[in-house]
Amino acid sequence: MTLAEVAEAAGVGESTVSRVLRNHGSFSGKTRERVMAAVERLGYVPNRIAGTLASTGSRLVAFVIPSLSNIVFPDVLRGASAVLEENRYQAVFSVTDYDPGKEEALAAAMLAWRPAAVMLAGCEHTEGTVKMLRASGCRIVELLDLDGDALDIAVGFSNRAAGRESAAFLLKQGYRRIGYVGHDLNRDTRAGKRFSSFCETLDAHDTQLVAREILAGASSVENGRLGLERLLARTADLDAVYFSNDDMALGGYFHCLAEGIAIPSKLAIFGYNGLDIGRATPQPLSTIRTPRVATGQIAAQLIVANAPPQAVDLGFELIEGATA
Missing domain, CATH: 3.40.50.2300 (Response regulator)
Incomplete structure (x- = not known):
């Protein structure tokens, strides 16, 4: 299914369909209804990668995280995803299993998609990873650690x-x-x-x-x-x-x-x-x-706002509990 077929079914031009799907530019409410009805009827799926390559800004945000079995990182993703979805960004992620070499390979794979930002855990990376990230031209966010020199934005605690x-x-x-x-x-x-x-x-x-x-x-x-x-x-x-x-x-x-x-x-x-x-x-x-969900939320907000380089200390709370 192509953009041209959607345009023909909706009785509008291809550029109008593109504007409606990107929610950018001028079009009437009735035009949007016709286009979206055609999209649903035909089962059209937009080619987001092609849209990224043809536009001046990517809508992908890449996460390179150590683990999914540890609830810490799903919590961070949950916080970030809510903000990114609200602002029409798409989160993609890969898992390193705490292996610095694997982190480097996955960072390279993610950067090949030209994301708007890459988010990684911690401040320690291989020399190759740091070189790639610095040369990428995209925003870099390091999460859950402030004990080091941030490459761009850092959000977390000590x-x-x-x-x-x-x-x-x-x-x-x-x-x-x-x-x-x-x-x-x-x-x-x-x-x-x-x-x-x-x-x-x-x-x-x-x-x-x-x-x-x-x-x-x-x-x-x-x-x-x-x-x-x-x-x-x-x-x-x-x-x-x-x-x-x-x-x-x-x-x-x-x-x-x-x-x-x-x-x-x-x-x-x-x-x-x-x-x-x-x-x-x-x-x-x-x-x-630790404020894991808030870490993801604030990191995503800074990316969406294209904020200047900074370190955001969210602190932590000691819970006395009953086991000590």
Whole structure:
């Protein structure tokens, strides 16, 4: 089905059909009704790529994200998509699995579509990715981390500050035999920043991290449960455990329930992200709540407005919960 056939069916010119479908330029309400009726009757699907190449501005916004299994990134996409759809932009996304090399390849693939903007997680990228992004001419938005030099726009919060506040909270509660359970810190650089500043804060208060268990691969509830089991098998006298995120912390929580370990009197648990499920457990999870949906919304608003380069700090909230 072609634009010409739609124009013939609606009794108007092809340029008029194009204006109606792009919602740009002058046409009457009756003309729009005739065109849209023809579109629906004929099952016409506009060629958005051709429209992008023929126009001065793309309507595509590309997301290159680490994961879809971690609810953090779907939350960001949900916030951004609402704004983009309202402003007639189309979101497309690809998943890197926390692999910097894969991020570079996917960024190159996305840039080949000449998007209006590319949104990525974090501030750390390969040299090749940075060169491509700088040379692309499109807007760049880095999400969920402000601990680095932004290429263009950055929206999120400081992961280092989150690590510091987590440690300070546990110390204030009187915990001193503290352990850590996490996932691959080399790939998830934001988790690595939180862990590093967490340990630095303990050191500043003459307290050492007693033990750690870092599992290969991505975070998950199962890995959190397995990690805590292994940690306690080696160091049974811990009084608190800091987890790389809420997925892992919930796994630790379930391990304690299964083994009859009283929380928090026998062992305190602290997470990161503030997931909804963490508030629904019998004892709400002590954690840091991050503004994930707002991060996506504001990032999209800045793109739509063609805002100048800037860093937007949305902060985070420490949730005392009932597990620490």
